Amino acid sequence: KQEVTQIPAALSVPEGENLVLNCSFTDSAIYNLQWFRQDPGKGLTSLLLIQSSQREQTSGRLNASLDKSSGRSTLYIAASQPGDSATYLCASILIKAAGNKLTFGGGTRVLVKP
Amino acid sequence: DGGITQSPKYLFRKEGQNVTLSCEQNLNHDAMYWYRQDPGQGLRLIYYSQIVNDFQKGDIAEGYSVSREKKESFPLTVTSAQKNPTAFYLCASRPQGGNTEAFFGQGTRLTVV
Numbered sequence: 001k002q003e004v005t006q007i008p009a010a011l012s013v014p015e016g017e018n019l020v021l022n023c024s025f026t027d028s029a030i031y032n033l034q035w036f037r038q039d040p041g042k043g044l045t046s047l048l049l050i051q052s053s054q055r056e057q058t059s060g061r062l063n064a065s066l067d068k069s070s071g072r073s074t075l076y077i078a079a080s081q082p083g084d085s086a087t088y089l090c091a092s093i094l095i096k097a098a099g100n101k102l103t104f105g106g107g108t109r110v111l112v113k114p
Numbered sequence: 115d116g117g118i119t120q121s122p123k124y125l126f127r128k129e130g131q132n133v134t135l136s137c138e139q140n141l142n143h144d145a146m147y148w149y150r151q152d153p154g155q156g157l158r159l160i161y162y163s164q165i166v167n168d169f170q171k172g173d174i175a176e177g178y179s180v181s182r183e184k185k186e187s188f189p190l191t192v193t194s195a196q197k198n199p200t201a202f203y204l205c206a207s208r209p210q211g212g213n214t215e216a217f218f219g220q221g222t223r224l225t226v227v
């Protein structure tokens with residue numbers, strides 16, 4: 001059974017500082033790893049999808065890395081802004097998972113202070 | 115605009131009542147999923163469907179039912195057998211295959227009154 005962990009559960013940084021969010025998983029036989037953002041009371045917005053054959057994926061100020069050998073993915077957000085305040089979740093799909101279902105971490109709640 | 119629409123945004127249920135949450139997508143995705151989100155527990159899978167007229171139980175299916183009569187629609191019914199239904203419900207869809215990106219709706223918050 002895949003277990004996905006995100007530590008810390010909450011993070012507070014001053015505006016302009018780079019954010020580093022961690023995601024670890026126990027089974028490296030995955031199709032991909034996906035990062036999401038969730039604002040309070042809202043649904044999930046997909047940020048980045050890293051295929052298992054990729055090492056990293058970039059979109060604007062966001063960069064996500066994937067190291068299957070160590071069971072880790074990291075989401076970097078450069079020059080953080082107050083608008084980046086949200087909960088960030090990672091999720092993976094095991095190759096052997098029925099229905100190609102996503103297994104989620106518990107999320108990291110981020111607060112960027114002006 | 116392509117996307118996933120969940121309705122209603124807020125729903126109130128009386129004890130012993132069945133309620134149905136709507137999920138519609140116009141992304142032409144084969145697979146659809148229902149997740150439940152509770153504070154401090156993350157997202158848990160209720161039901162999923164990979165093709166029309168077929169669906170499978172997820173990790174917490176007891177007290178819930180679904181149907182998949184059309185590709186674009188995957189409604190979730192919360193029955194009276196679900197003893198603790200107050201939660202945030204999220205619907206997702208993706209193209210067929212494990213290496214594809216999943217997209218989510220805006221959620222329905224269900225409260226028992």
